[in-house]
Amino acid sequence: MRRILTVALTAASAAVMLLAGAAPAAAAHHLTDGASVNLIAQHSRKCADVITGSTANGAEIGQYDCNAGLNQLWRIRDLGNGYVQLAARHSDKCLDVDGASSANGAKVIQWTCGNGTNQQWKIENAGTGVTRLVARHSGKCLEVPSASTANGARLQQRDCGTGANQQWSLNTVSNPAIPGLFADPNIVRFGDTYYLYATTDGFAGWSGTQFRAFSSKDLVTWTDHGVILDVAADISWADNSAWAPGIAEKNGKYYFYFSAGKASGDTRKHLGVAVADSPTGPFRDALGKPLVPAGAYGGQMIDPAVLTDTDGRSYLYWGQGSSHQVPLNADMTSFNAAQVRTYQPANYNEGSFVVKRGATYYFMWSENDTRSEDYRVAYATGSSPTGPWSARAGVILQKDLSQGIKGTGHHSVVQAPGTDQWYIAYHRFAIPNGDGTHRETMIDRMYFNADGTIRPVVPTIVGVDPI
Structure with missing residues (x-):
């Protein structure tokens, strides 16, 4: 509707x-x-x-x-x-x-x-x-x-x-959910409020340095809280490529995971973590160094996401080329390297994200290149936060050329508390003339079938009703 x-x-x-x-x-x-x-x-x-x-x-x-x-x-x-x-x-x-x-x-x-x-x-x-x-x-x-x-x-x-x-x-209309160029959205709920964090887009080579926070009570009306972290000003080991954040809360502290690198010299990307007393920051570097440095595992150290399970344990996911998955320690800023699992499903590129529904864990990822109009989201299922995972179960989000929608991917998912209503945030090429560095953040409904499979998402121009 x-x-x-x-x-x-x-x-x-x-x-x-x-x-x-x-x-x-x-x-x-x-x-x-x-x-x-x-x-x-x-x-x-x-x-x-x-x-x-x-x-x-x-x-x-x-x-x-x-x-x-x-x-x-x-x-x-x-x-x-x-x-x-x-x-x-x-x-x-x-x-x-x-x-x-x-x-x-x-x-x-x-x-x-x-x-x-x-x-x-x-x-x-x-x-x-x-x-x-x-x-x-x-x-x-x-x-x-x-x-x-x-x-x-x-x-x-x-x-x-x-x-x-x-x-x-x-x-x-509510798509794009937040006006302007933003990509790789991470949507989450803390208390009675939804928060959205994203890559600030529109820069050649994805070279932006700032992260912003947005909040909403209803997924339609969003408030911009401004810059919450600037890697050029706030991070000693990076000055460029502020990408694809994820966030989690633990004991009243908010842990903000992000990708960043240098504009010159060794330009490889690292995974960092910053901490704040509020979901809208300001955030400060928690370690003074990367949480996961470039080269520590296969592929690029980018695209972090966090699942906090029903038992309170949090899990970190990241990687391009392969997905790396590990339980976080209680401090939320370290993990046991011996527990890292690496997973590479068919057609995996980047953008890991995991949710739990009932006893089933849904591992989702983005396929193809973010510069391609065929960028899309697929998924597998498992019985634990780190698998083992099923074979690729199918594509759940992809372009719709009849609406001018291209390049749908790098998503996150949130559940409305106390309901079986699920919402997917993702980016697409800006309409009408966007490309892989000029993208908009969208929110649409995501539905499960009676057998627990995910129904393909219908990307829309008009977005969602307020909840």
């Missing part, structure tokens, strides 16, 4: 400011920037739609019954000056008043995003939960002409008034 939520509910403080009539965008909360929204006309409850899903400059904008189409989804680009651009997700082109006309009735189109004020829109309060969209160059409002309720009615600009055909709900 598709769930639509207003910006006021999902984009936190900046969105509240937008709908309250304060400065419209201006980055009081960066989650507004990059959020994806439907523009819903109040009089007709239809969505602003790039007609026929065209990607051409000059394609007209009309209203149409709301659906899951990317040509009805608009990414907010906060210009920091009280105005935003609205870029269609299918084409990455901006909502534009044709020819920068200041005339009433001038048509509204999509055009390659630029610096023109005819692509800049002020979001003004028009009443509870609704807004007007005012073109900067003309001071006129986006409207459905003659208050038409017909599909295909073309949008235009006109002197601002009080009509519901000039009033719009800016309704967010």
Whole structure:
């Protein structure tokens, strides 16, 4: 089921400011920037739609019954000056008043995003939960002409008034779960709150240095807690390649496992562990050296994940090329090397993750290269946290080209307490023009069949309902 939520509910403080009539965008909360929204006309409850899903400059904008189409989804680009651009997700082109006309009735189109004020829109309060969209160059409002309720009615600009055909709900969808470029998400629940940690993406060679933390009560509304660890500033043995974190709690301390390396010299990756008194940090290096140095085991020392079993014992998983698995000692910062097991299922690449359901352990991993649109998730099962594991049981998450979804992988899974509801966080190529270093973090439902097998996940554009 598709769930639509207003910006006021999902984009936190900046969105509240937008709908309250304060400065419209201006980055009081960066989650507004990059959020994806439907523009819903109040009089007709239809969505602003790039007609026929065209990607051409000059394609007209009309209203149409709301659906899951990317040509009805608009990414907010906060210009920091009280105005935003609205870029269609299918084409990455901006909502534009044709020819920068200041005339009433001038048509509204999509055009390659630029610096023109005819692509800049002020979001003004028009009443509870609704807004007007005012073109900067003309001071006129986006409207459905003659208050038409017909599909295909073309949008235009006109002197601002009080009509519901000039009033719009800016309704967010929850995929990507956190706006911006993030990959390799680790989702976990501490207490009554969900937390999400990820690789900060968008850097050539995955060379980012910072980790951020996000929290949510419902898996839809996320709060950004800022940088919790910067390997360039906080880690003596690394200055680059902050990748793929995992986290666990023990006795009121939070242990943050991560991959990192050097930008020059010996650029091999190591596995580190940092500690904090809060799941939102700040974190400090727990050892002053890698927990698992490069070369200690086969493959790369990357992609840590932690399972804390029902008996309270925690297990660490990591590795590219092979998966290494070991019980952690009670201090959470060491392990007995003699207990390390190495496992390499068919098609294994990276991104190990393990959950327990009933008496069964599910070992999951990512296949193919993260730069490939065929990046995907498969799994096996076992009766203990370190196996032995069954043969590969099948693929549970992969691309869906009908929705423009590519490169789905490096996931994590969380269970809603007291239920058999499971959620999978993963990344995909950013839509429409992403690649293996420009990825977005998603959340969708994951279901088990009656026989305990995992049902293939349906990746979505719209995400999950709040829980």
